Amino acid sequence: MxxxxxxxxxxxxxxxxxxxxxxxxxxxxxxxxxxxxxxxxxxxxxxxxxxxxxxxxxxxxxxxxxxxxxxxxxxxxxxxxxxxxxxxxxxxxxxxxxxxxxxxxxxxxxxxxxxxxxxxxxxxxxxxxxxxxKLFLLDDNMIWNATDEKLLLSKEEIKLTKNERRLLRLISTNPNKVYTFFEIFDYLSMDDFYKEFDANQIRALVKLLRKKIPKNSILNVYGEGYRFNPLR
The missing domain is CATH 3.40.50.2300 (Response regulator)
Structure with a gap:
């Protein structure tokens, strides 16, 4: 070979x-x-x-x-x-x-x-x-394919809501960056310009997404926001 x-x-x-x-x-x-x-x-x-x-x-x-x-x-x-x-x-x-x-x-x-x-x-x-x-390894069997925007567990796709997918798309764009609550909210609210900012909605979304991915894949940076944390 x-x-x-x-x-x-x-x-x-x-x-x-x-x-x-x-x-x-x-x-x-x-x-x-x-x-x-x-x-x-x-x-x-x-x-x-x-x-x-x-x-x-x-x-x-x-x-x-x-x-x-x-x-x-x-x-x-x-x-x-x-x-x-x-x-x-x-x-x-x-x-x-x-x-x-x-x-x-x-x-x-x-x-x-x-x-x-x-x-x-x-x-x-x-x-x-x-x-x-742009494949990100979240654990030994789970991959986030940022190109196709698919979350895979042992090659089987895990269903994501529209906002869960958008959140992963945003934070995986730059894993070294801490995304503030305002940045995340603005990105998720791109279809509704009149929606009022609510940090609790972001926290609730992250909590739901963490049920589908390893908890440490999204790190909470106290007082600032969230950062993507893949294994590699």
Whole structure:
């Protein structure tokens, strides 16, 4: 399976191991860049901005865990795969916090390597599709599709009232923004210019909508209004 549009950075200090896995990586990914230690790997990461990073845990100058932590401080999107000859529990626990695609034990099984690269590709494609379609994950099984204005639970549509749909449409336009009661009321009252402002109507609408979505998906900002809070 090809990843022709993606770039993979392979960081491995052992030249013999590099020579074993580079041919397979070049079959799976068109653009493969190789670095020989952690520091060089970080410099190549900054220079090339790869989509996927495959790195060894034990390397000179900068070990794999430290390198992954350094990258995660500035980039939560790049897909990271760590390889190691050891099943060190402390290293494994540290790796869990780094949002890895996988932690692979050496010697690397070619089939597992391909499956892991494919998994990274699938995650990238899903994220790109979500971004294009404006999909917001509210919990593990619920999605708000802002493009189609549909609330889906395990792919089954949940019925929304006109104002529930309008409220989700508004607050999902900018999840980082706190929408005031007045802004929400004006948006919901677009069909009735003579309707008088009533903050309690907004609160009642939010209360009803929270029965259909996770409660924390809409945050109450005290004294200001509401903010959309999807998982991602």
């Amino acid at each position: 090809s990843l022709n549009s993606l770039t993979l950075l392979y960081i491995e200090d052992d030249i013999d191991i590099q020579s074993i896995y580079m041919p397979q990586l070049e079959e799976l990914v068109e653009n493969v860049i190789c670095a020989g230690d952690g520091q060089e790997g970080y410099e190549y990461y900054l220079l090339h901005k790869p989509d996927i990073i495959l790195l060894d845990i034990h390397m000179p100058k900068l070990d794999g865990i430290s390198l992954a932590k350094k990258i995660r401080e500035i980039d939560n999107d790049v897909k990271i795969i760590i390889t190691s000859s050891y099943t060190d529990q402390d290293k494994l626990l540290a790796a869990i916090e780094l949002s890895l695609v996988k932690y692979i034990l050496k010697p690397i099984d070619p089939k597992i390597l391909q499956e892991t690269i494919d998994k990274a590709r699938n995650e990238i494609e899903l994220e790109e599709r979500k971004e294009k379609q």
